[in-house]
Amino acid sequence: MFENLSDKLDKAFKVLKGQGSISEINVAQTMKEIRKALISADVDFKTAKEFTAKVKDKAIGQEVLTTLKPGELLTKIMKDELADLMGSSSSEINLDKKPTVILVAGLQGSGKTTFCGKLAYFLKNTKKKSPLLVACDVYRPAAIDQISVLADQISVNVYKEVENKNPIQISNNAIDFAKKNKHDVIIIDTAGRLAIDEQMMDEITNIKSSVNPNEILFVVDSMTGQDAVNTAKAFNERLDFNGVVLTKLDGDTRGGAALTIRSVVDKPIKFIGTSEKMEGLDIFHPDRMASRILGMGDVISLVERAQQQFDEEEARKIQKKIAKNTFGFDDFLKQINQIKKMGNIKDLAGMIPGVGKAIKDVDIDNDAFKGIESIIHSMTPYERSNPHVLNGSRKKRIAAGSGTNVQEINQLIKQFSQMGKMMKMMQGGGASRMMQMMKGNNLPKF
Amino acid sequence: MGFFNKIKNFLTSNEEENTSDKIEKQKKLNDGLEKTKSSLFEKISKKVVGKSKIDDEDLDDIEEILITSDIGVDTSLKIIESLEKRVQKEKYISSDELTKILKEEIELLLVNSTDIDSDVKFESDIPYVIMVVGVNGVGKTTTIGKLAYKFKKSGFKVVLGAADTFRAAAIDQLTIWADRVGVEIVKQNMGSDPASVAYDTLQSAISKNADVVIIDTAGRLHNKVNLMNELSKVKSVMSKLIPNAPHDVLLVLDASTGQNAIEQAKQFSSVTQVNSLALTKLDGTAKGGVVIGISDQLKIPVRFIGVGEAMEDLQIFNKETFVDTLFNN
Numbered sequence: 001m002f003e004n005l006s007d008k009l010d011k012a013f014k015v016l017k018g019q020g021s022i023s024e025i026n027v028a029q030t031m032k033e034i035r036k037a038l039i040s041a042d043v044d045f046k047t048a049k050e051f052t053a054k055v056k057d058k059a060i061g062q063e064v065l066t067t068l069k070p071g072e073l074l075t076k077i078m079k080d081e082l083a084d085l086m087g088s089s090s091s092e093i094n095l096d097k098k099p100t101v102i103l104v105a106g107l108q109g110s111g112k113t114t115f116c117g118k119l120a121y122f123l124k125n126t127k128k129k130s131p132l133l134v135a136c137d138v139y140r141p142a143a144i145d146q147i148s149v150l151a152d153q154i155s156v157n158v159y160k161e162v163e164n165k166n167p168i169q170i171s172n173n174a175i176d177f178a179k180k181n182k183h184d185v186i187i188i189d190t191a192g193r194l195a196i197d198e199q200m201m202d203e204i205t206n207i208k209s210s211v212n213p214n215e216i217l218f219v220v221d222s223m224t225g226q227d228a229v230n231t232a233k234a235f236n237e238r239l240d241f242n243g244v245v246l247t248k249l250d251g252d253t254r255g256g257a258a259l260t261i262r263s264v265v266d267k268p269i270k271f272i273g274t275s276e277k278m279e280g281l282d283i284f285h286p287d288r289m290a291s292r293i294l295g296m297g298d299v300i301s302l303v304e305r306a307q308q309q310f311d312e313e314e315a316r317k318i319q320k321k322i323a324k325n326t327f328g329f330d331d332f333l334k335q336i337n338q339i340k341k342m343g344n345i346k347d348l349a350g351m352i353p354g355v356g357k358a359i360k361d362v363d364i365d366n367d368a369f370k371g372i373e374s375i376i377h378s379m380t381p382y383e384r385s386n387p388h389v390l391n392g393s394r395k396k397r398i399a400a401g402s403g404t405n406v407q408e409i410n411q412l413i414k415q416f417s418q419m420g421k422m423m424k425m426m427q428g429g430g431a432s433r434m435m436q437m438m439k440g441n442n443l444p445k446f
Numbered sequence: 447m448g449f450f451n452k453i454k455n456f457l458t459s460n461e462e463e464n465t466s467d468k469i470e471k472q473k474k475l476n477d478g479l480e481k482t483k484s485s486l487f488e489k490i491s492k493k494v495v496g497k498s499k500i501d502d503e504d505l506d507d508i509e510e511i512l513i514t515s516d517i518g519v520d521t522s523l524k525i526i527e528s529l530e531k532r533v534q535k536e537k538y539i540s541s542d543e544l545t546k547i548l549k550e551e552i553e554l555l556l557v558n559s560t561d562i563d564s565d566v567k568f569e570s571d572i573p574y575v576i577m578v579v580g581v582n583g584v585g586k587t588t589t590i591g592k593l594a595y596k597f598k599k600s601g602f603k604v605v606l607g608a609a610d611t612f613r614a615a616a617i618d619q620l621t622i623w624a625d626r627v628g629v630e631i632v633k634q635n636m637g638s639d640p641a642s643v644a645y646d647t648l649q650s651a652i653s654k655n656a657d658v659v660i661i662d663t664a665g666r667l668h669n670k671v672n673l674m675n676e677l678s679k680v681k682s683v684m685s686k687l688i689p690n691a692p693h694d695v696l697l698v699l700d701a702s703t704g705q706n707a708i709e710q711a712k713q714f715s716s717v718t719q720v721n722s723l724a725l726t727k728l729d730g731t732a733k734g735g736v737v738i739g740i741s742d743q744l745k746i747p748v749r750f751i752g753v754g755e756a757m758e759d760l761q762i763f764n765k766e767t768f769v770d771t772l773f774n775n
Contacts, residue, residue: 036519039513039518039519040518040519040705041705042704042705042706044514045510045513045514107702107727107730108583108585108727108755109582109583109584109585109700109727110583111582111583113614139755140619140755141591141618141619141622141623141626142615142616142618142619142621142622143615143619145614145615145618145619146613146614146615146616146618146619147614148615149614149615149636150614153614194727194729194730194731195730195731196730196731221583221700221702221703223581223700223703223704223706223707224702224703224704225516225702225703225704225705225707225732225736226513226514226515226516226704226732226733227516227701227702227730227731227732227733228702228704230731230732231702231730231731248581248582248583248667250667250669250670251581251667251668251669251706252667252668252669252706252709253704253706253709254705254706256704257704276582276612276613
């Protein structure tokens with residue numbers, strides 16, 4: 001509905017054109033639009049009100065730059081403000097203590113158990129830890145089986161006591177078990193509970209005081225509506241949690257709950273869940289979340305992000321190489337990595353006006369580059385900098401090494417050389433222009 | 447009474463319940479809602495008494511009530527517009543009257559289950575098949591357990607189909623429910639084809655002369671194209687055995703979900719022709735107001751509400767009661 005907030009703002013600002021700055025009169029209607037947009041994104045009523053008041057204060061008196069339309073300027077102010085409010089990125093969890101005890105809490109169906117599995121997988125693979133999952137949901141049918149199956153999938157140990165209905169006992173026994181078996185992180189999965197269920201809230205408070213966790217994470221479904229404010233407050237009052245996990249962000253919800261929670265309890269969002277797979281755990285990026293809540297096809301932010309992420313030094317080197325005709329596959333790989341650094345490909349594409357809707361129903365894999373990367377990785381350094389030497393037998397070897405076939409390699413080479421030509425043509429253009437070309441049809445599809 | 451009339455009656459009325467049950471239920475539903483609602487509403491009611499026009503400040507307050515119940519911007523505006531019209535015409539004098547008008551306007555947006563021409567017509571295609579769909583974590587399996595209990599209590603023979611073959615231990619979870627309620631379950635291994643489980647379930651239900659079949663499906667986000675296609679396959683395979691099956695596609699919505707529920711209803715409807723809703727977790731502080739917009743826009747009635755984790759905690763939706771709880775003071 002608010003796919004084109006920026007357009008709407010432009011309309012609201014018609015009166016303003018030629019005036020050159022944003023004033024009290026022309027901003028009122030716009031603020032109403034913004035508030036509506038935020039509420040439709042599930043931002044809490046009060047939070048939305050406070051937020052628009054703040055944006056209004058910032059916007060009034062701002063000079064409208066010639067390059068930006070007033071609507072765009074306001075969108076930018078708002079996005080910066082949103083990102084600012086949502087805090088800095090990646091507040092990691094503290095793993096210094098041995099063993100580290102992590103307590104996971106939340107409502108029913110928010111995705112606690114799946115998150116526990118993902119966190120264990122992440123700690124095992126990225127942080128080289130030896131995590132232990134603890135099955136403390138003694139109420140929901142088959143909850144213990146669920147965490148056991150996940151633990152199995154990721155080859156992590158799980159501590160469970162099927163007959164024991166006392167989660168405090170189970171947690172404490174698990175800690176003893178972990179100490180004996182050299183587990184350095186303990187992840188306690190708890191039953192889902194409603195914030196107004198006194199008995200259950202007492203239980204989790206008692207688990208907390210008994211095991212004294214180093215980290216308490218509150219798991220929230222990103223589709224949560226106005227109730228996020230009540231729930232977050234209640235859990236925070238009882239548990240004083242350290243961070244928030246936002247799940248199911250691979251859906252198409254705007255995720256306004258993120259803003260609500262942030263402004264109500266002022267705790268960082270530490271992780272986001274982005275798929276049902278065990279590797280679907282991501283660090284939270286406030287700026288991306290801001291764009292998402294506003295739901296705008298925003299070229300400015302695309303360019304901005306491109307500028308931030310593109311290493312200018314790298315870009316100059318590449319331009320030199322293009323000029324000298326020595327642009328090779330290694331450089332191509334670097335380019336791909338630059339694009340990947342900018343974030344989710346579907347998100348990126350979604351920022352190009354008009355594209356967002358068009359690709360809504362297409363499953364774009366974030367691993368879209370995997371095929372290309374594995375082909376290039378299977379080349380020798382010599383082949384990478386001298387693509388012209390790639391003959392039939394070399395191609396066969398590369399195909400075998402990368403698990404592809406010669407056809408796919410030919411396709412890549414063809415598109416690579418086309419790209420080289422185009423780059424030469426637009427030489428002198430900045431990094432953002434180069435990137436714009438790359439997001440066209442020039443990449444082979446795998 | 448013919449079989450399908452019995453089913454229809456079951457799905458739309460609360461007849462079998464005695465009054466004390468009802469009061470208990472109403473109390474349960476009210477408990478969570480009352481605290482936050484009453485103060486706000488009292489505030490408004492006091493201010494507007496005796497006026498023929500609601501001033502902006504009052505409107506803002508009414509808007510706040512509606513918005514914080516997850517009714518959404520568009521639907522809230524619609525309600526407020528019609529409220530203004532009514533007030534202009536009728537002039538309210540007391541807070542009771544304002545409450546009444548507001549309630550009436552909201553109730554108008556909620557379609558009744560009986561407003562919809564139900565598919566329950568054909569005596570030939572027994573058993574009655576209900577397919578349950580929804581995004582992850584809304585409470586599909588729990589709702590099925592409770593629903594099976596409700597059917598069984600009314601004397602129907604029920605068979606469950608464990609077609610969530612994806613989520614870890616989903617089959618175990620439904621099996622525990624089947625044992626608890628005392629109904630049969632048809633299942634295969636984790637990872638097997640959900641359409642084949644659905645087919646098996648219907649086949650088995652037919653051979654056992656069951657009255658009602660409830661098919662559980664894996665939770666899926668409505669923007670995942672492949673998973674949604676899989677769902678339509680699960681649905682279409684059933685009609686091979688029973689022409690009009692599934693007779694009911696029940697979309698389960700979590701009451702704490704915000705405006706995204708509208709998109710969920712749209713997408714699931716377009717793939718599986720959803721014809722009824724179950725609203726779960728209403729025993730918390732969430733109001734589930736988003737169903738008002740869904741009902742208004744898509745004409746899909748809410749049929750059940752979930753108000754707890756026990757077997758008995760599934761109620762037939764009653765719109766007067768639902769709206770009452772939004773505005774109890």
